[in-house]
Amino acid sequence: MADVLAQIPKMSGYEDSRDDHTFLRRYRDEAAVAISPAGFPLALRYAAIAALSDPETTRQLETESVRKQGVTAGPIYEFYNRSMLFSNGAAHKKRRGPVARTFAFKLMDGMRGEVARIAADIVTEAKGKGEMDFLDAFAGEIPSRIIAEILGVPKAEMPRFRTLVYSVTRAIKVGFDRSQQAEIERDFEELVAAVDRLLEARKNEPRQDFLSRLLVDAEEKFEVSHDDVRWQVITLIIAGSDTSRVSLCTTLALMLSHPDQWQAFCRDPDGLKRLVVQEGLRYEPAVGSFARVTIKDVELDGLVLPAGSPVSICLLSAMRDERVYADPFTFDMFRTDHPRWHPAFGTGAHRCLGEALARAELEECLAAIARRAPDTRLVRAPIVRGLNGIRRSDQMHVAFG
Secondary structure (H helix, E strand, O other): OOHHHHHHHHHOHHHHHOOOHEEEEEEHHHOOOEEEOOOEEEEEHHHHHHHHHOOOEEEEOOOOOHHHHEEEEEEEHHHHHHHHOOOOOOHHHHHHHHHHHHHOHHHOOOOHHHHHHHHHHHHHHHHHHHOOEEHHHHHOHHHHHHHHHHHHHHHHHHHHHHHHHHHHHHOOOOOHHHHHHHHHHHHHHHHHHHHHHHHHHHHHOOOOOHHHHHHHHHHHHHOOOOOHHHHHHHHHHHHHHHHHHHHHHHHOOOOOOOOHHHHHHHHHHHHHHHHHHHHHHHOOOOOOOEEEEEEEEOOEEEEEEEOOEEEEEEEHHHHOOOOOOOOOOOOOOOOOOOOOOOOOOOHHHHHHHHHHHHHHHHHHHHHHOOOOOOEEEEEEEOEEEOOOOOOOOOOOOOEEE
């Protein structure tokens, strides 16, 4: 591996760069793979998505990344060790099975009405009252509130639940900030306890809801332990909250920064909402990259990564690849060169289970704003940074009008 690493260009100057995309473009033009500022090989071109997502070629990174940081016990380690996100083979199939059956597309797509109602209420309440912190009061509120309702979190506990969710997501990236570990682990323990209470309540008094059906399927059809069920529920909570929050911010900011497209959307929000979200997810994805490990030698544009090599598929770079997208640095909701399966949701056996819910949240929220507040102004655009894991967004201010 050392010989291969010596052939790969090393990225530098990230801290001084204006934005992630300009920084990545410089290296993508030069090579298919570059060593990230964190010291991890990043596959930069679109072709790498297919080459490195094949289960015959690569596997998920399991606990390697946290063990490398010295994390070998505690809730962060347990999440990496037990979550379907980081599982492979039979373990992944067993853990994903009951969730996939219960968290079905039809059920999640059926949440559209509730998403639209909550979004409309927030817009109506804020309209005409000046600028608001959209990241906190809107984009952060809806995903956490929807997943809380799906799980049956008591209304009185929802504010604390939301705080915990956005705290623990900080650990879901290669090379998370160890200075935050103690705080994240405390919040993780509190979130685990909250999920355990919900599961125990449904076990004792089943309802016609998601958790009750999950418990039955897990026990009767898949023979999955209580511990595994707990960690898969936590996976759904984490994977589906911060990503939607970031995507709501970036996509609305992009639309408001392109007045002609925003006005067209406001004239036909229901007809165009899918196109808006497709392009928003391509142009500014919430996940920078996701890590894999090669299980056989893999060639990427002449570079051979030997078996056992860690490598991250950089969605940020791949979805701006000039080899695939026409004029990729132009935001165009009418773009016609999107692939059939959007890369933002992953591929194959690990494709995002929450895709239907995420699309429902993004499409219905943006449509509600366009419908009820077409004169919305972007007061402060968000700055979104991060090359791996879930990217981070700072404040975003809008005025609904």
